[in-house]
Amino acid sequence: MTCGDSPRDRAAQGVSPRRTHNEERPRISVQLPMRDAAATRACALASIARQSEARFECVIVDDGSQDDSRAIAERFAARDARFRLIAAPRDGLVAALSRGSAECRAPLVARHDADDIMRRGRLAKQCGALDANPALAGVGCHVHVFPQRGLTDGMRAYAAWLNSLACAEDVCRDAFVECPLAHPTLVLRREVFGEFGYRECGWPEDYDLVLRVLASGRALGVVPEKLLAWRDGPA
Numbered sequence: 001m002t003c004g005d006s007p008r009d010r011a012a013q014g015v016s017p018r019r020t021h022n023e024e025r026p027r028i029s030v031q032l033p034m035r036d037a038a039a040t041r042a043c044a045l046a047s048i049a050r051q052s053e054a055r056f057e058c059v060i061v062d063d064g065s066q067d068d069s070r071a072i073a074e075r076f077a078a079r080d081a082r083f084r085l086i087a088a089p090r091d092g093l094v095a096a097l098s099r100g101s102a103e104c105r106a107p108l109v110a111r112h113d114a115d116d117i118m119r120r121g122r123l124a125k126q127c128g129a130l131d132a133n134p135a136l137a138g139v140g141c142h143v144h145v146f147p148q149r150g151l152t153d154g155m156r157a158y159a160a161w162l163n164s165l166a167c168a169e170d171v172c173r174d175a176f177v178e179c180p181l182a183h184p185t186l187v188l189r190r191e192v193f194g195e196f197g198y199r200e201c202g203w204p205e206d207y208d209l210v211l212r213v214l215a216s217g218r219a220l221g222v223v224p225e226k227l228l229a230w231r232d233g234p235a
Contacts, residue, residue: 110122162180186206
């Protein structure tokens with residue numbers, strides 16, 4: 001997986017440095033927490049910038065990074081007003097997620113991580129799925145886990161299982177097997193994020209959120225396409 005950051009690359013990715021932040025209300029907000037992710041940050045941001053759905057904002061919350069992560073994000077924000085950086089103290093992932101959620105302006109909120117890569121049609125397809133089915137509180141999508149070398153048998157099995165879930169009924173049926181939606185694939189309606197949010201509860205905050213949404217009687221669907229390259233790194 002590679003990405004470029006030259007002027008030609010930025011043009012191909014649809015980066016619009018002249019766009020003002022208030023030019024139009026975004027269709028979807030991308031919530032992206034980061035900490036010490038300089039090695040992968042540029043690729044993650046470039047994959048957002050080149051989305052076919054250009055009506056987005058990206059809210060980047062820097063959780064006290066001590067490497068060049070903040071500088072990389074500042075450069076993106078300086079040339080494309082759709083990217084917005086929030087510098088935060090080193091309070092941890094849940095605090096960063098909560099800060100990001102509070103800053104999102106669009107009616108839909110997508111999660112993304114600092115070491116993953118969106119396929120170009122991800123935001124458009126997930127927005128389309130939610131527009132087509134107002135009964136859904138949110139949707140995930142299928143994943144391509146990389147790099148393939150070094151993946152454990154357990155991770156391969158988990159990814160295969162995730163990619164076998166194709167609809168809201170599958171998600172509800174298998175919700176207690178394991179978290180049925182990979183966190184960085186999640187897109188929720190903003191009011192759902194506002195109602196449930198993230199919490200520190202001694203176990204994974206993403207699974208906790210998904211289970212609480214499902215327990216409320218709301219449905220979570222799946223776009224059954226591999227729209228996210230999900231990095232499985234040593235950390």
